[in-house]
Amino acid sequence: MELILVNLIDGLVTGLLLFMLSAGLTLIFSMMGVLNFAHASFYMLGAYFAYQISLALGFWAGLLFAPLIVGVLGAGIERYGLRRVHQYGHVPELIFTFGLALLIEELVQFIWGKNQMPYSVPEVLDFTAFSIAGNSIPAFKIFMIFISISIFIGLLFVLTKTRVGMIIQAALSYPRTVEALGHNVPLIFMGVFGVGTALAGVAGVIAGPVLGTFPGMAFVLGSIVFVTIVIGGLGSLWGALVASLLIGWITTFAKSYNIAMSDILNGLGFATPENMSENPLRDLWTVTSPQIADILPYILMVLILIFRPAGLFGKRET
Amino acid sequence: MKNLSKLGVVSALSLIIGASAAFAENIKIAFIDPLSGPFASTGTNGLHQFEFSADYMVNAKGGVLDGQKFEVIGFDNKISPKESLIQLQVAIDQGVRFIVQGNSSGVANALTEAINKHNKRNPESRVLFLNYAAVDPALTNDKCNFWHFRFDANADIKMDALTDVMAQKEDLKKVYIIGQDYSFGKAVAASAVANLTEKRPDIEIVGNELHPIGKVKDFTPYARKIVASGADAVITGNWGADMLGLGKSIIDNGFDGPIYTYYAAGSGITGAFGESGKGVIRLIGEGQINPPPSDEAAAFYTAFKEKYPDGNVDQSRISNTIGMLAAAIEKAGTADDMVAVATALEGMEYDTIWGGKLFMRPNDHQLIQDMHIQAHTNEGVTFTYDNSDYGVVVESTVKMASMDIASTCEMKRP
């Protein structure tokens, strides 16, 4: 029972972290139609910048400045790179972000080398907040939850209560109309891209010390962010939140409990084959949930796309 | 378009061919390992150790035979079996006769099969495969061949040695086994179970599971299970980011027993574990670093750090590979006849600067050597890793580990 609670907290942390990435991406994706493959790269840049800043000015300065730098960089890339490519259509845009992801990873290796960076939790937060049945919950995790939720509330406030937010919301559903109404859509695009990448940067800053700061960190995150926003429904902030938490909990619970495929198959009335080592389906029988935890989101996405193409909360068909 | 592409091919291929013309008198060793991409740090550091060993141990002493020098050439295989095979072919065309590789048993498996076929089909340009780190037991068992030599202890030997030491710890009651979901991870788990049930039937294996390799972002759920299982010790074969992620997560979530593992030193991992890994991380491996086993070893280490301040001597087997190869070439009296060199390597006994003896077992080409359990710590460390205050210190040693372990290898000699 206690373990369920612990897993709920862990899944929440994973989910909220994913949300910070998918929130920005869902805005960018649904507004500009850009499948930004480099989104996770900005997450990585956030971690590296924060590490570099923390060496000189400490963790808190990193938390403040690294996302800003990432956001400005993102806006600059939109302005001088993506906007130019925009006229050619979506596929070139995609290739652009693809190449960008490749280049950022190489540049990070060029500048910081290929090793893992010793970027660690600040001492103020390096203690156990509380324990549940022997499982310690580090204070930093509570801090991550706090940061993510603040950002979500802030984002929700901006989107629903401010004029800029209204325009962005309208642009999410009707990009053409908003342009026709005389708003400076390129400026909005640049802003959204900047904010989206800055959010990814924040995620990098707070995830770097826990999940490791290394050149492969963007690749590890990979396409799961796309999966999240497709499951949640394009352009839906709530969808992104729900899908992130769903993925966070599904993967956490799948890893925490060894659900064996043989049990499921037995439950369905199939008898375990006698001679397992000769059976061509032997690998299927021996699969356990931790093995497949990280591909469950992909299965979920394919099912959603087949049966509910608009996603959980989406209004538009993907 | 045809002309353009042809021009490109001509210029590109002439580069390869041009490169093969130079340095004809050197004995060339092709280092085929990742030099770019996520595993590049291990690969680059390995290449430096090879280059340094060749210069320091062979070239500085006048080379082998009539003064022939070793030349180590790096080939970037991007840890891809396909690229490795292409680079192998390029290397052979450049006149390379010795291939060294270590990262990923998958690549090693592809290479050993390709080399076996190549040597069968092209007797005039045979090559030897000196495997310095791929530890899948199959390579010296079912899949062994005459051209393959392994200078690292395989996963079974390491586990045998590791469980010998664990078996003596009376207070050890519960062990948790976790690893990456692929051949090596599975081999480690199977070997651990087999050895523990044999040596200490009273130890309860409270968990035995696999996780996807290189895909796990957050190890917390695994760590929770380990803590909840009440395990006294953890055994894992994880390496790279998976090792660091798992280790950190286990420690962060309140585990304080030993984590027995294979690869948790150097390449930034020692530095990243830092204080938190002290008293927890235990490694099984060859080659004693601390305390320095001999003056030569200390001198070697110092010289290496002078040349590569950012590097680590974390694979002493690399210098063993170079040293034994040089000895074999001297003994065979040739660097061109691979059958002669291979025969010279078979059964060779070699005194390593890292302490103890090395013995290349002839029936399966597996090197037999001393195994050490080393602890991650900052006390008594003469040579640290990653320019941190931390390094590894030998706690216990198994002499000539698994000298008489059986092998299923049926060596076919030419």
Add this chain to the structure above:
Amino acid sequence: MTDQITTDPGKPAQRMRAGSLTLTVAPWIIAAIALMIMPLIFQSNSALTIMNQMWITVIFALAYNMLLGQGGMLSFGHAVYMGLGGFFCMHIMNYVEDFGLALPLPLLPLFGGVFGMGFAMIIGSFSTSGAGTRFAMISLGVGELIAACSVIIVAFFGGEEGISGDRTYGLPFFGIEFLKQIEVYYLISFWLILSALLMYLFSRTPVGRMANAVRDNPERAQFLGYSARWVRFYSFCASGFFCGIAGGLFAISYEILTEENLNAASSGVILLVTFLGGVGFFFGPIIGAIVFTLLQTVLSLQTELWAIYVGALFLATVMFFPGGLAGLIMMHVPAYRLGKARGLVVPYIKTLVPAAIGILGICALIEMVFHYRHGATGDVEMTLFWTTFDSHTVLPWVIAGAIALVGIGIARATAPSLKEAWDEANTAGGAS
């Protein structure tokens, strides 16, 4: 070989058709001869291996472009179809070896093709109902699933070590045992010409034509009696077939298939390859495959930083030449038709040569920075462009910097006159 050539404006239909025949046949004969001659020029085994790799990538890229260029479908998991075809062929190869069946090796890729197509039929049955994001994301999901399965389902995929076989155990084919690389080379070349020809002809069939129509305007195609979904489905299956053939050839060439053949990185690479070559033209992917293979295999021998250059090249291509390298070449067709292409030669030399030198200068600076930062202590010598120097002294930096500045400077200064010459060359009339 392209729509643009065969639909030359202003010619009556009948003459057009006669003309297009020679226009379409000639490149194929030239290509076949070139394939025959190449091994005589490059005889080393490594050159043959690299060319084999190139031709396999060409088939794969052409098959990929059946979707992306001709059908407007963006797939993120296309390595799966090639990989599965390859795995299947490898199993057949081992089966033939174990049971001594009579299957000539050259026919093996056909089985890969059938298997690739079979799998494409299963996935296509639900993924081709949409073209845009939905198709792309399903392909991504399926790709990830299969790649993950390849590590879990060891019985078929052989885990992380993959499965391997020996191509020489099959029955000799007219006395050829495929022991030598050169024999494999000709086998692959044969399949290359055959598959490329079939893929080209496919684009000329009713389904192929309608694939273009559906790409441009799926709704209008619906009102012409064609179901967009079925048109996409047929293209998808055909693409799967040729991917499977590429997979079969891979199995023959490397004699090993691993997880790498299925994973997301391979799927991404083929997208980049195809786009680099140019999706708008049939021959685009051919150029892309050749250039990329050379970059990946040969440039990586020269510098550790190859991936940086490749990344930069992609960004430059997508920003400045969205038509890819093929688009760049075809840009010159109008000027050539007008007989003014020659007028471009001198301005090109004036701008592009300094630009190239300038870029090399920048590359030199990058290499020097890298060497300075990551080189071994005391190892101050580095060799660049056949020159060996000390990277810890000022002079080389000044020289490289100066080369970069001057090269780029001249290129910028001459760019306007190139633009002028370009406009002039593409304007009809005037002195020619």
Add this chain to the structure above:
Amino acid sequence: MSVPALELNGLKKSFGKAEIIRGIDLSIGKAERHAIIGPNGAGKSTLFNLITARFPPTSGTVKLHGEDLAGLEPYQINRKGLSRSFQITNIFPAMSVFENVRCALLWAQGYKYSFWNLVNNSRSLTEGADAILDQINLLERRNLPAGTLSYAEQRALEIGITIAGGADVIMLDEPTAGMSHSETDYITELIMKVTEGKTLLMVEHDMGVVFGLADRISVLVYGEIIATNTPELVRADPKVQEAYLGAALEEEH
């Protein structure tokens, strides 16, 4: 009386709460030229889209030659001999003019999804497409990308694509929208020529075109047909004058 070419019974369509089409009954005979007029927002395009299954109707039926079209996809309806054009030009811009027309001929000539025929080798396809191009006066432009044609030429091409398949029921959605006088005359003449002997249903704003072309006219106002009759009688109908012309006048102010 023989079976009508196109018959609508109680056709209704709502988007959310807004009822756009409020029950339409209409019967169009074979070889009749029928026009639908009405003020903006009357639901003319929606009606077209209902007939061609671009949207499903909320209730009611559409019958083509007496056959119910319910549940059929647009491409299936097309195969039964109903072809339509679009209000906003809807061609294949990246393909050549000739290719545009040839694609429209493929299904009608029985090529279906074949991948064993080469389109270039088919004389009947080439000649058929050239004949259509000749009819719509675009033979000169045959090999240009369709996207580079002038607006009027694109509209002509649209009509060409629509008639190419040999459908006997042709539906044109505002074929002369946004054209100059001379262009309008050209298109009107073209429509006359290509719909000879076929059933035509068209939506049109230009009264000159409507009264010149149509055998009968229906007036659609707020989703209902308020009158169907010959051009002369419709013109004289006071209800039409009040409802439609009044609305049209209002709009102009």
